[in-house]
Amino acid sequence: EKGGYEYFMLKEIAEQPQAIADTLLGRLSDRGEIILDEVRLTDQDLRDVDKVFIVACGTSYHAGMVAKYAIEHWVRIPCEVELASEFRYRDPILDRSTLVIVISQSGETMDTLMALRHAKEQKARVLAICNTNGSTIPRESDAVLYTHGGPEIAVASTKAFLTQLVACYLIGLHLAQIRGVMYADEVAAVVEKLQATPDSLRTLLAGMEDVRALARDLKTASTILFIGRHVGFPVALEGALKLKELAYMHAEGFAAGELKHGPISLIDEGTPVVCVVPSPAGRGVMRDKVVSNIQEVRARGARTIVITEEGDDSVKAFADHLIVVPRTPTLLAPLMTTVPLQILACEIAAARGHDVDQPRNLAKSVTVE
Numbered sequence: 001e002k003g004g005y006e007y008f009m010l011k012e013i014a015e016q017p018q019a020i021a022d023t024l025l026g027r028l029s030d031r032g033e034i035i036l037d038e039v040r041l042t043d044q045d046l047r048d049v050d051k052v053f054i055v056a057c058g059t060s061y062h063a064g065m066v067a068k069y070a071i072e073h074w075v076r077i078p079c080e081v082e083l084a085s086e087f088r089y090r091d092p093i094l095d096r097s098t099l100v101i102v103i104s105q106s107g108e109t110m111d112t113l114m115a116l117r118h119a120k121e122q123k124a125r126v127l128a129i130c131n132t133n134g135s136t137i138p139r140e141s142d143a144v145l146y147t148h149g150g151p152e153i154a155v156a157s158t159k160a161f162l163t164q165l166v167a168c169y170l171i172g173l174h175l176a177q178i179r180g181v182m183y184a185d186e187v188a189a190v191v192e193k194l195q196a197t198p199d200s201l202r203t204l205l206a207g208m209e210d211v212r213a214l215a216r217d218l219k220t221a222s223t224i225l226f227i228g229r230h231v232g233f234p235v236a237l238e239g240a241l242k243l244k245e246l247a248y249m250h251a252e253g254f255a256a257g258e259l260k261h262g263p264i265s266l267i268d269e270g271t272p273v274v275c276v277v278p279s280p281a282g283r284g285v286m287r288d289k290v291v292s293n294i295q296e297v298r299a300r301g302a303r304t305i306v307i308t309e310e311g312d313d314s315v316k317a318f319a320d321h322l323i324v325v326p327r328t329p330t331l332l333a334p335l336m337t338t339v340p341l342q343i344l345a346c347e348i349a350a351a352r353g354h355d356v357d358q359p360r361n362l363a364k365s366v367t368v369e
């Protein structure tokens, strides 16, 4: 049932290109328009939305963080992201024109379910992004967009994360389209790039041998730090979460710009720092900033593991280890840059002799608060 793979996690990582393609399937018209037929909110309801709140836990929360960048960029309405366990005990300001997007692979996460109920009590519209048909969260939501990732067995979320990203992108584009913020040809151009991601991901997955070797090297590190900016920031958080969860190692993700506000003092001779470099296309300034952050940590002794886009050769000089991913538009880049981090965590955990699919103290679905 593991399809020849040693762990479910590796199988699920390998299934990601197909999972993305399946999540996109049937959601695009011939003219490249986005059809969200499971969304039982009228176009008028969606036009009336003046604020989006995304609420989730763990990896699903990281998908929400990426979605915020996409939604604010494309739709031009305010979007906040919050951990479900925090949202629930606050007094967030919500009303009929607030769209609350809850993201959950299992659809049974108690914190997220409670946040959903909290939102509904205040009359907000709730849209669920979920991978499990008929689970509690989609049943209690006003509308659902199912991810078609297929069953995820490993406790660590991988293909669910990438398909959640795809669902978020679709919702963002749909909102932009019906609110008239993006022209049809602009939406179609993004959709075309989205449709190309499964193939790019297949190429990426075929070239991960180096990451495996690197994992064996890093298995005795006392900490691994991850830095990124913009959508690379949630990717850094996700890379650190995977490592904590599976390898039981100390790991932390930071917004690269925050380094000098504290975390840079953690850097010691040989401290591994994984750096997620934004694409030079479109967001060149941001990329340059990350490159100078890499130089800063390196000057303090860090061992840099740099994830960069194909063709961006100038970062080579600052990388002790370079991981190259296929080109993708900035907002879609997490579909690529997350994957080496999943493999890194999985392989480090395996090299340390841990049960990759069933890490200690964790359950696949957290049904208690």
Ligand code: M6R
Binding pocket: 057, 058, 059, 060, 061, 103, 104, 105, 106, 107, 108, 109, 112, 155, 156, 157, 158, 241, 242, 245, 364, 365, 366
């Ligand atoms: O089923 P959910 O998406 O609601 O689960 C949320 C988190 O518990 C989950 O993403 C968790 O962080 C994963 N084990 C991370 O790999």
